[in-house]
Amino acid sequence: MTGAIRRWRRVRPLPTPGAVWLILALLAALLALPAWGLLPQLAEPSDYWRMVKLGNYVQDTLLLALGSGLLAMLFGVPAAWLTSTCQFPGRKFFSWALVLPLALPGYLAVYGYHYLRDQISPALVWMREHWGTEATMSIDERMRLVMLIVIFGSVLYPYIYLTARASFRRQASSVIEASRLLGQGAAGTFRRVALPLARPAIAGGTALVLMEVLNDFGAVSFFGVKTLTRGISRYGFELDDKACAVRLSLILLGFVVTLLVLEKLARGRARFSEGASHRPLTPWKLRGLRAWLATLFCLLPLTLGFLLPGGRLLRLAMLGAADGLPTGFWPAFKNTLLLAGGSSLVITLFALLLAYAVRLQRGLPGRAAARAVLLGYGMPGAVIALAVTLGLIQFSKSLGIGLLAGTLTGLVLAYAVRFLAVSYQPLESGLQRVCGSLDDASRTLGIGPWKTLWRVNLPLLRGPLLAAGLLTFLDLLKELPITLLLRPANFSTLATRAWDLNEQNLLPDACVPAVVIALLGAAGALWLHRSVERA
C-alpha cells in the first residue's frame, strides 16, 4: 500500500500550492487593470487616426530604438570586456565609473545637452550660407536624431555593461581561461568564446535599453523627434483622442512583443550555471598604444553619458541655487525617498513571490506569467498612467468603494505594472543561476516550498534581491510620466519638480532637483555595482 503511494508520488508532478495560484491571480489582476481601462477605448471612434502620419512615427521610433540599442552595445560590451579581462591604465576606476550614466535619465541628460545643441548653431549657419536652407534643414533634422541616439546610447549602455560584465566574470571565466590555455589571444577569446557565452546577458541588457528608449517622451520632445510614444502622449493626452492613442499603443506593444520574442530567440536554449568555484581571471596586460586606446575607449561613453551632461547640469544648478534652493525642494526630496523606497520594497517583495511561484508552477500558467510580467515595462509610462486611472475608476465603480485614482495607491499600482519586470528579471535569473537545483534538493528532503524559499533560496538570493530592489528604486527615483500624471494634490517628487521648473522655463532652477536625482542615482548605481561584483 505505502509502496504504491510512494510510486504514485514519484510519477505524478506535485500539485501546485494554493498560494502560487493566489500570486499568479494577483499578477493577472494587476495586468488586467490597465487592459480593462484601455481596451473599451478601441471600440470608440477616433477623430485623428486617419490623419496620423503613421509611417513617420514608426520610422523615427525604429531608427531611434535600433540606433540607440546598437550604440549602447558598442559602448557596453567592449567596455565590459576590457574592464573585466584586460589590464590598462584606469581599469579599476572605469570598472565602477562606467555605471554612473545610470544616474541620468534621458529627459535630464537633455538639459545638460541643451547648450551643446546650441553650440552647433554656427555650423548650421555656415551650412545655410554655403548649401542653402533646404539642405541645412534636412541635415539639421537628421542631426537631431543622431544626437538623440548618442544621448540615449551613452546614458543607457550601463544596462548592457553590467549584464555583460557579470557574464564575463562569472559564467565565462573558466571557459575564458581554457581558451587562453589553448592559445587564443584576447581578441580571439572575445570573439569566439566570451561573446557567444555572453549572448543571453547582452540580449537581456539590450532589451532593457530598447524599452527605456521606447518609454521616453521628455527627451524626444526636446529634440522635436516624433516617436510613437510622443504620438501616444500627443493624441491621448494633448488631443484627448484616447481611441487613437490606444491604436498607437497597440502598435508599440507589437514592437515590444517582437523584441521580447527576439530576445528569447537570441538567448536560445542557452542556460549556463555558474561553476562551483570560480577564480578571478588573470587579466591580459595591454601595453603601449593598445593600453591607452583601451583607456580612451572607456572614457568615451563615460564622458558622453555622465561627465559632459552631468557637468553642465551641475553648472546650471549652481546658477539655480545661487540665491537658495528652489521652493518646494525639501518636501519633494522627502517624498521622493519615501515613495521610491516604499514602492520598490513592495514591488521587489511581490517580484520575489512571483519569481518563486513561477518556479513552482512550471506549466503553461507559470511560463505565461513570466512573459506577461515583461509587457508592463514595454508600455510607455504615460499610457500606463492613463490605463491604470481608467481601470481604477471602473474598478472602484464596480465595487462601489471610494475612488482610488489620484491617490498614492493608484500611483503605486501603476509603478508596479511598469516596474515589476525590473525587479523580476534579476530574481528570475538569480533563482536560475544561484539556486540551480538546490531548492529541488531541499524539497526532495521533505521541506515545504515556502520553508525552502525562506531557508534555501532567500539566503542565496541576497545579491539578486539587493540588485532587484536597487534597480527598481533607481528607476522610480527617475520616473517622470506616471508620477506627473497620477500624483495626488500638493505632491511633488524631485523628478516632477525638475519638470515643473523647466516647464516654467526656469532651467537653472530645474537643474537643482535634477542634480540631486543624479547624485542619489549615482550613489545607488555604485552600490548596485559593488554588490553585483561581490555577489
Added chain:
Amino acid sequence: MSAALMRPNLNNRLRPLARLALFFSVLCAALPAFAAEEPVLNLYSHRHYESDDQLFETFKKKTGITVNVTQATADQLIARLRGEGKDTSADLLVTVDAGRLANAKSLELLQPVDSPVLKKEIPANLRDPENYWFGFTVRSRVIVYSKDRVKPGEVKTYADLADPKWKGKLLIRSGESVYNQSLVASLIANDGAAKAAAWVAAVGENLARKPLGGDREQVSAIARNLGDVALVNSYYLGQMSVSKDPAEREAFSKVTIVFPNQADRGAHINISGAGIAKYAKHPENARKFLEFLASDEAQKVFPAETFEYPVDLSHDTSPLHKTWGPFKADPLNLGELGKNHKAAVMLLEEGGW
C-alpha cells in the same frame, strides 16, 4: 523533472497564505487616504508659477481656505475630470488658454457661477458668455525680430509672416503647442478657414528649421542667427529679461518686439483662466477664489511676478511692459477660440509643422 520528486505538505501550504494575507493587509494600511478637515479648495491646474503660491497664502490669510493643487497639462486634467465624473476631488480647473476651458465646458465638466464681482471686474471678451469660465490674466502672442538683420516696419502683422520674403528665416515652435493652435483658431474666427489654412501652409514654407523647443528657444535662436523673425508669448520675453541664465538675457537684448495687427483688429491675446468643476465639492470656496483672483490685490501680482498682463490692460504696473508701450488687443471673445480649436488643430496637423 525534479518537481515530480517533491512531496506535498499541507501545513506548509497554508502558512504562506496567511503570510501573504498579512503582507497585503499591511500594504493596504500603509497607503494613506487623504482626509481634510479644514476648509479647502482643490485646484486642477496647468499653471506652474512660484508666485501663485504667494497668492494661495494671501487667500488663506483672508479666508482660512487652504488651496491644494494638482498640476498637469490642461488636457491631462480634462481627461482625468472626465474619467472621475462625480467622484472628482477637483473644485476648480485652471488652464493657460481659453480654448481648453471652452473645451471643458462643451464636455460638460464645468458649472456656471453667478457672480456680480466677476462680471464687473472681468471684461466680457475674457470670460464665457454663460459664466462657465473666467480669465484672470492676459498674454499676447507677439512677433520678435532681430535688431541686426531686420529693419523696423518690415513685419507688422501675422499675415506678414506668411510672406515668401521670410523663406528660411521664420522661427516658430511646433503647431502642437496650444499657443499656436489658439492663434490659428483666432485667424479662423477673424479671416475664415480658407485664409487660415493658406496662412498655415505658407508659414510652413517659411520655416528656418523644423520646429524645436518652446517660445524662448525661438528667441535664443534669433540671437544665434538661425533665423530672423519669431512668434512668442509676451510673458516669456519678460521672463528672459530677468533669467538666471546670462545667455537668455543676452538673447532678449538682441530682439525687438512688435505687437501685431495694431492698424486693424489688434494683437491676438489669450488668457490664463479657470472654471468651477461641475461636480465640485466646494463650489463656494471656488467662487471666492475666482473673485480673489479678479481683485486688485491679486491682479497687481501677475505683471510684477510672471509678466502676464492684468485683465484690465490699463491697470498694468510692469516697468518692462511700459517700455513696450500700450497695445491694442484683438477684442474677439475668447470662447471663439474653443469653437475653432479643433479646426485649428486639424489645419496644423495637415500643415505638418
